[in-house]
Amino acid sequence: MNEGTIIKGIGGFYYVQTETEVVQCRARGIFRETNITPLVGDRVRIRISEEDGNGYIEEIFERESVLLRPPVANVTQAVVVSSIKNPELNTWLLDRMLVMAEEQELEVLVCINKCELDRDGAKQMESIYTGAGYNTVLTSVKEQEGLAKLKNFMEDHISVFAGPSGVGKSSLLNSINSNYDLEIGKISLKTSRGKHTTRHVELLKLNNNAYVLDSPGFSSLNLDFIEDxxxxxxxxxxxxxxxxxxxxxxxxxxxxxxxxxxxxxxxxxxxxxxxxxxxxxxxxxxxxxxxx
Missing domain, CATH: 1.10.40.50 (Probable gtpase engc; domain 3)
Structure with missing residues (x-):
């Protein structure tokens, strides 16, 4: 038996990073029978078949945290990304994402991106969310601003990048690590919203002590976990x-x-x-x- 972390799941296959390699795995049928779905970020025990070399997930270890949108496990920090312009910053959506992160008891970093488009507005948002008690960073890929600070905040964390489509999550990650080569979408002139460029959830290695999950953009969060x-x-x-x-x-x-x-x-x-x-x-x- 080997242990590892699920770094990607596509089409019923799960890619597990062990100490030495990435193993393509299937999940055992017992997980379907018990209505348990393996998630990216899960720590798992796998068996590798001697016959065909395929891997099978035998056990999912207890999760420290679970996010539903995006569906990820064991993250320790949420990097909530909004753009100050193009698309316009939506505090309603930002605050909903922060409520979700608080419910999961995650460390939170508020990232205000594209700050070169409205310096005063970006500073105002930084003041509001710093005043609310959150670590906040202003970033600009175009001006290469705030990227080192963002990377420092990600040290010793498994971070999930969350935010609406088009705010620049993939561009930020590509700037932090050019090896990621994530697809970057364009903003629709008609809707001023971004296209969904990230098709799946994947755990990306930042360095030996840090990983990041790039996740599909979303425009709403369900607050059903708050009963009253x-x-x-x-x-x-x-x-x-x-x-x-x-x-x-x-x-x-x-x-x-x-x-x-x-x-x-x-x-x-x-x-x-x-x-x-x-x-x-x-x-x-x-x-x-x-x-x-």
Whole structure:
């Protein structure tokens, strides 16, 4: 038996990196019977057939984390990439991705890309998300800006790059390591959105201590893991730290009197944009509960 990590899965085949080689594997039927799907990032035990040299996944070790979109296991850091322009930065989507990363208890790095297109706007976003408690980096592939800082943040992590199509995830990764040679998409002039250029999820080696997952772009995230609106306050870093400062311990920071969060918003300590997104998510969760 050999142990390794699934670095890619395509068409029912899983490519497992062992200490010495990459082995093409199939998953045992027992995984289908128990409704378990191997994921990129899974640590596995494999058997290599002496007859044909093919590998078979015999065991999937316990996962430390799981993301559903993209479907990956055992990542330790989410690099959430947005572009300041082309396409326009969408804080609603960015904050949803941050909530998902918080739910998975991942380290988070907010990357504002294409900063050469709007320096002032990029600085403003950096201020908002740094103030919210996140590591933030401004990058520009065109100007080769912030790339060394981005790479330093990725040391000793298995990072997942997540963000909408067209924000420059593949371009950033190619700039960090030219050996990746990832396909780069063009922005649709009609929709101002990028095309999906990454067709599968793949674990890429940055160095001996760091890996990165390039993942397909996406435009929405499901918040079904938050069963009740009272739970959302624990997924916003900048809101959570005020939870015990409100008049009522059950305060969800919407209409309650003596709310420290609303005071912080009025004082511009908490971003009004992020608070607006928080309120919209509260309503989304409430509406979902009403339907069921």
């Amino acid at each position: 609106e009272t739970q959302l306050r624990f997924y916003f870093k900048d809101i959570e730290k005020y939870n015990d400062q409100c008049k009522f311990s059950s305060c969800i920071h919407v209409n309650e009197p003596g709310c420290a969060v609303k005071d912080a918003v009025e004082s511009n300590i908490i971003s009004r944009e992020r608070y607006k997104n928080y309120l919209m998510m509260i309503e989304e969760i409430k509406n979902r509960k009403r339907r069921y």
